[in-house]
Amino acid sequence: EAGVTQSPTHLIKTRGQQATLRCSPISGHTSVYWYQQALGLGLQFLLWYDEGEERNRGNFPPRFSGRQFPNYSSELNVNALELEDSALYLCASSWDRGSGELFFGEGSRLTVL
Amino acid sequence: AQSVTQPDIHITVSEGASLELRCNYSYGATPYLFWYVQSPGQGLQLLLKYFSGDTLVQGIKGFEAEFKRSQSSFNLRKPSVHWSDAAEYFCAVGPDISNFGNEKLTFGTGTRLTIIP
Numbered sequence: 442e443a444g445v446t447q448s449p450t451h452l453i454k455t456r457g458q459q460a461t462l463r464c465s466p467i468s469g470h471t472s473v474y475w476y477q478q479a480l481g482l483g484l485q486f487l488l489w490y491d492e493g494e495e496r497n498r499g500n501f502p503p504r505f506s507g508r509q510f511p512n513y514s515s516e517l518n519v520n521a522l523e524l525e526d527s528a529l530y531l532c533a534s535s536w537d538r539g540s541g542e543l544f545f546g547e548g549s550r551l552t553v554l
Numbered sequence: 555a556q557s558v559t560q561p562d563i564h565i566t567v568s569e570g571a572s573l574e575l576r577c578n579y580s581y582g583a584t585p586y587l588f589w590y591v592q593s594p595g596q597g598l599q600l601l602l603k604y605f606s607g608d609t610l611v612q613g614i615k616g617f618e619a620e621f622k623r624s625q626s627s628f629n630l631r632k633p634s635v636h637w638s639d640a641a642e643y644f645c646a647v648g649p650d651i652s653n654f655g656n657e658k659l660t661f662g663t664g665t666r667l668t669i670i671p
Contacts, residue, residue, distance in 0.1 A: 496657070538655055542600050
């Protein structure tokens, strides 16, 4: 069974540009979570999608947005990129909203120059 | 709001030696507690979790953790480490059952474990 897959693995952008990151959850998982892992910091919760709807978002500005498609895959968009957006972006999926068991992808490393 | 601290950024252990990774949390009630591992080139994987009951929790790969309310700790242990245990370990805390949702997990900053021969 395939795990959570993310693309691209690496992405380099300049300040002010937009970045789009993609995530495919494990088959059968309807919830997708996005996290930011900046250097020296723990995972910071960004967004949660379930059944095509945004269910919750973390303490991030509106330029961080996304969506979930009918096949449960998801996309994270970061507009007006800033240098401090450079980080590893992790996607996770889960079969249960309250199990605490998240299945993570390997992440997409975004570098903003 | 809950918080979690992993005091050790990097730990080096000899293969075959015992291991203890520290995790301290802050939360007003009894939290839900988790340990995740991130092996090189892989996503985070759940090692074990504590919701209630027996304070000593067994996980995968021979790991265990003990919830100590008096010390606000949930330390991860393994009696004998293997070279394949080299990875980054993350402790996470969530609110109690009345408030819990996966998106409410708070992760620590991680402890990198290096294994030497």
